[in-house]
Amino acid sequence: MSKIVKTQREASTGRFVQTxxxxxxxxxxxxxxxxxxxxxSRNLISRLERRGLKGDALxxxxxxxxxxxxx
Numbered sequence: 912m913s914k915i916v917k918t919q920r921e922a923s924t925g926r927f928v929q930t931x932x933x934x935x936x937x938x939x940x941x942x943x944x945x946x947x948x949x950x951x952s953r954n955l956i957s958r959l960e961r962r963g964l965k966g967d968a969l970x971x972x973x974x975x976x977x978x979x980x981x982x
Contacts, residue, residue, distance in 0.1 A: 919928040959972050
């Protein structure tokens with residue numbers, strides 16, 4: 912059985928349409944690179960997702976939680 916792959920292109924320019932990576936694809940890329948989440952990071956991400964954060968808001972909160980505090 913052959914795999915059907917359909918690429919999307921914009922009608923006006925003919926350029927490829929970029930779509931966001933899903934969580935499953937991002938985790939596959941991370942595994943290939945040899946990266947994995949520790950339990951603290953996994954708990955933080957799940958807690959933030961339960962709050963309803965997505966996209967840039969989620970990334971901003973993750974970065975701020977791991978920022979080093981200078982004082």
